[in-house]
Amino acid sequence: MIDDSEYVSGKEIARQWREMPHRKQADKIVLEMIDNNVSIEQVLDFTGFTDHEFARMLAGDGPYTQQQYDDLYAQIRAHQTPVK
Incomplete structure (x- = not known):
């Protein structure tokens, strides 16, 4: 049973x-x-991130720098997949 002290509001x-x-x-x-029509699988493949590392980056959590985010945006753009 959860008491009121453990409750966290939305x-x-x-x-x-x-x-x-x-x-x-x-x-x-x-x-x-x-x-850029890029899938999660593609991002994991070209970055070498594990699922956990990429999840932390997507959550905005973890030891990532602005430069790492900028590099990832550039990598995603470079791996653009044409829409069929």
Whole structure:
């Protein structure tokens, strides 16, 4: 049974998520992938990231720098897949 001291509101969860260090950069990854028709499998293949590493980057969490995000955006653009 969960008591009131263990309860975290949806607003609190959203606040914590907004405060993750690279949330905006992480949001841009998904947009770059959609715009360039690149799949998660492709990103994992050309970056060498593990599922866990990429998930942390997508979550805006982890030890990633702005330069690493910029490099990933460039890699995604370079691996653009034509839409059929």
